[in-house]
Amino acid sequence: MAVHPDTEPVQRSTAFTDDVRAAPRAQTGHSISPRRFSILIANYNYDRFLGRAIESALAMDWPDIEVIVVDDGSTDNSREVIESFAGSITAIYQDNSGQRIANNAAFAQSTGDVVVFLDADDALEPGFATAVAAAWGPAVTKVQVQMQLIDAEDRPFGDLIPDLSFRPEPAQITAWARSSTEYPTPPGSANAYARRFLEQLFPIGPEHDSATDSTCLALAPLMGDVVTVVEPLVLYRQHGANDSNLGTRPDKFAREVARAIKRQHTAEVICAQQGVELPRPDSLRRSRHLLQLRAASLRLTPECHPMPGDGRLTAGIDAIGSVFRRNFDPLKKRVIVAGWVLAVLAAPAPLARKLIHKRFTERFENSEAATG
Known part of the structure; x- marks a missing residue:
């Protein structure tokens, strides 16, 4: 059952994607591997980093990738960056409405059985999709990987997120989430969600948090298995303008x-x-x-x-x-x-x-x- 939908703005969609070739289903140790990965990028005035994010999504070593970019009314050069990938991605342009509505639009357009909400200032490593597929299973709501902190120039610094000394089991994560609402998890970009899980939540309405990952991260361990890959496969950019910089106000x-x-x-x-x-x-x-x-x-x-x-x-x-x-x-x-x-x-x-x-x-x- 989906939560109440909100009223979406009129969107101007430009299809930039060729026919995506079908990948054969590969047998893994857990179950049949997922077929298509949908990488959804909501962007607002991040032209400086957006190209790097899109390139990283397209460069993953997986045969069936769709990349959908929603530009949320940017006033910088984001549109030029997006249009430079014509033929490889799907672009949606909308008036500035916030991350939640942008991701609702991207999810409605997507078709993958694995969905990643990639922040426009982050980047995926090439092996991300393969590692996620290897960890997949029939009860999985999400597979999470570690993130490497990088600066604005892609230089790594600091600890990995989450900084794990062991690989938590799904049952442990569920127990922790029910007990204290928290568990060792990375933020948005390092989480690959099962479409069947997200379909119970989307479209995310205005009665829920404005940040998409809040709702998804909170519910994933309560509604299925959260599987952890202890390997840094996402680059998490910190550049001072991040919304997660709480010290700004x-x-x-x-x-x-x-x-x-x-x-x-x-x-x-x-x-x-x-x-x-x-x-x-x-x-x-x-x-x-x-x-x-x-x-x-x-x-x-x-x-x-x-x-x-x-x-x-x-x-x-x-x-x-x-x-x-x-x-x-x-x-x-x-x-x-x-x-x-x-x-x-x-x-x-x-x-x-x-x-x-x-x-x-x-x-x-x-x-x-x-x-x-």
């Missing part, structure tokens, strides 16, 4: 907490519709990543904090409790996170701001400095 932390609440509501509604076991009622308070966002929100913009009944005392109690709840994080990391949260909650405002800046903003500044 203090109110972004409150926004992220509000998104988590909306994501949880979406998961509960769709799981109930599909007859799937719901997450724990207190799972949001058990999320260690959200705990850090709550602490930052409570200190920087307490007047905007969107979590009902939350406060510095409540967050502090949750921080202490998080040390004793086992999940995919080792004890050392649980202690470090709890200590950081308690320090942010208790410190004088200037010191709290410095701690938040170091945790959430410093790596983006480092990537900008390396580029400059």
